[in-house]
Amino acid sequence: MANSSFITPPPATTTSDIDQMPSAYALSTTATPPPPLNSIFDMMPCDIIGGDQKAGSLGFIDLLDINQDFGTAASLFDWFAQNPIVGSQQQQTFVPSPASTLPETSEVLNNPATPNSSASISSSSNEAGNDAFQQVKTGDQEEEQDHDKTKKQLKPKKKNQKRQREPRFAFMTKSEVDHLDDGFRWRKYGQKAVKNSPYPRSYYRCTSAGCGVKKRVERSSDDSSIVVTTYEGQHIHPSPITPRGSIGILTDSTGFGAATSSFVIPETQYQQHAYMYSSSPSLNITTSNTSFSPTFSFHQRRSDSPASLLRDHGLLQDIVPSQMRKEPKEE
């Protein structure tokens, strides 16, 4: 665990090296480079992103409590498992909107100014994403995989049907290690040079049979110490590695995607939230999926919460610097 902090998103302006990213990311860095971050457990979720590249909807959320609670989980999945959904009416909704109209949240990355760090989660969802989510849930996954497999041999099957994109979840971490250990086994299937970035982007796929979860890993061109990991899809199996006897993942809803299927926030709201961070005390993110129900609730500081425990034990300080816990940097 390392120091972390939310980086206030700068005003929406232009694109950046990560503008190729389907969604937005908030900065996450760890203040203590050594030892290198080599586990997702060391990362701090930070924000939620949404949408695919087209209907890219995204939004930042205050994840202070996520960070805090997450600190007690053996893994991100544990964390989700330990944080059942609470309430659903207050949840903010990310509404898909053209990525071009969105502020380039990647700008956030352009401000690695804060020495302290944080990890950030981004997730994406849109209609297609939701559809994809439904597909997974209904077992159409194999079909899609098959489609992928034969994509090269057979020509386009459904030309007019856009390829559906799984909901995505992105982390940003400050790490010397590109490929973070998140408890699952990944097989690298591709690597591409990233435009405007000296660092390549690596593509990984979950090696478990039938599991179509993918993830991309790349470094920020602005700050080579920042690693952006984007998860796509849902695991349909428990984590093969279950540190500290973690519960593993339920088969019907285990991926990040599930968590993001309902992250829909109107662009305007997103813009607001993008600058709210810790100043926005209540943002619950929920999902319609009951088995996998991460709820990011930040409306209050519970003295008996794991977050408080962390705080009391001085752990929180490592996660969220005092400056970030106080006043959000607006604009």
Next chain:
DNA sequence: CGCGTTTGACCGGCGC
């Protein structure tokens, strides 16, 4: 030998 990585080619979407 099995598994993972590397890498060039290919495909499809999208903007101009």
Next chain:
DNA sequence: GCGCCGGTCAAACGCG
């Protein structure tokens, strides 16, 4: 229509 670009495939290769 063309070119760019992100994403994927799959053969070759490396490693334990």
